Amino acid sequence: MAKLTPRRVLVVEDDYYIAADLAAALRTLGAEVVGPVPDRVAANRLLENEVVNAAVLDIKLGGDTVYPLATELQTRGIQFVFATGYGDTIIPAQFRGVPCFEKPMRPTDLARAVLSGPAASPGVDVNANLLLSRMPEEEFDRLRPHFTCVELRRGAAPFDAGDKLDHLLFPLSGVCSLSFGAGAPELSTALVGHEGMIGASLLMGVSRLPMRCTVQVDGEALSIAAEQFLPRLRSSPRAWTLLLRYQHVLHMQTAYALLSAGAASIEQRVARLLLMLADRVGDEISIIHDAMSTMLHVRRAGVTQALHILEGEGGVRARRGKITIRDRSRVEQAAGLGYGLVEAEYERLLGVSPRLPGIEPSMTKPSLRGMFQTGLPN
Known part of the structure; x- marks a missing residue:
């Protein structure tokens, strides 16, 4: 689960149902919701009178945009994320590093992003994961805003066999094992740590993990939603090849584990x-x-x-x-x-x-x- 710090999150969204779902997701994760409000005027009023240390901003608010409010949040050093139905091409250059979620999105993903913060937060070394450190810099820069830092607790199972791969994990520390699912022997067929990733089968169009993933040694990982990761990765043949090569090595590790078990x-x-x-x-x-x-x-x-x-x-x-x-x-x-x-x-x-x-x-x-x-x- 993401390392969520209790925060007061301002929600600026002019769609009532999206705002309600997002507020519910934030409260479930332990946040206090300021708002929601549907326009900049109401948002500015709350910003002046309430404690706000994070925000979710819908870019288009009727005939207005949220950018002046975003500028004020930047000036105050308050973290925020964008939500939009128009894609990230409309975002001005000064906000290019801000995480942007394209509608329709899962409220929980957006809530975790604003609560956990991006991978580039102080104290998180993204280069600790060897795959990310080998990724071409320009490609990784497009992915960076969409990462969140999550804890790996021994005994936890981030994925079970058959689970949908809606996100990928890139461990920074600790160790996870992959084993057969329920009803089969719990033989570990592969270990994944700072050298690898969990969810590489998505590269081959497989959207469900065939193995159970269990944390064996405590650590941390970077998590990214599959819907944010795959479209950006497809535009980078070098990054795609890098991760396919890792998947090849993971297959070798699985085969060799089975060979060792028998011989x-x-x-x-x-x-x-x-x-x-x-x-x-x-x-x-x-x-x-x-x-x-x-x-x-x-x-x-x-x-x-x-x-x-x-x-x-x-x-x-x-x-x-x-x-x-x-x-x-x-x-x-x-x-x-x-x-x-x-x-x-x-x-x-x-x-x-x-x-x-x-x-x-x-x-x-x-x-x-x-x-x-x-x-x-x-």
Whole structure:
């Protein structure tokens, strides 16, 4: 859920039903609504007499426009978003960076945008997500106003299998796992962190997520509505290709997880999982044995035994709720060819290591040819 700060939001909208729906959405998310009002005169009166720290502005108000009020809000440093049925081409240059929602829109999306603030807010490093950092700057600038920052809480499920993909998530920190849905084994087939995105299947016209997405390690993500993201992305072949390449790597990760589940030992799979988690959160991993056993679809006792072996070899140190990688080379050796191939493919296709800065593999990068010649170790 978006990190919503309680705010008093001025709503300026001349359509009664849209104004009522928007006010209801704002109140549901914890905001206090100032108004709604249908024109600039009433809005200016409220602005002078009420505390206002955010606003939603309909651009066309009868025969008038809301731009003079928007200028006053800018002068006062009050955040606002536009709503319009005319597209963003009518917006003057001075407001080009302001989020604009085209009608008809979902009131909840607009409410979250004005309450959460854009991704460019101070303290939010959009470049923490590697896909966004590799996106051509001019394309990303068109998307930037439409991002909101959301929390990823361990155990939460941002998407369940079969859910409609009405928005996409680009994690900045933390880790999410993708697994089969209800009625199937909860085997984790992929991990997504700062290197990836959730909802990439939208690029191929698939509007429902076939997997369950579960937060395994707390963090933050940037969220953007699909209706804002896809039209702008289609006009950028470079950005489109970048994300399709990531989807290819995600497919590889899924296939390799299934291969490991069928051919690798529990110790190898535990080592592989720890390395993949460390790539995304660092060598101090906050995770419990139960979560690992669920992700690997094995008994908890098997995970505990594998960790004891890795700890005895000096590779890790396991404490309640936390596992520390002490010697990465030993953990990589334990994982064997169960780790490294997908990461090498990511780096080859996207031109950047998927690991956090400072984390480097200690062993030679594997190759597809080497995998098929050697196979997974027994």
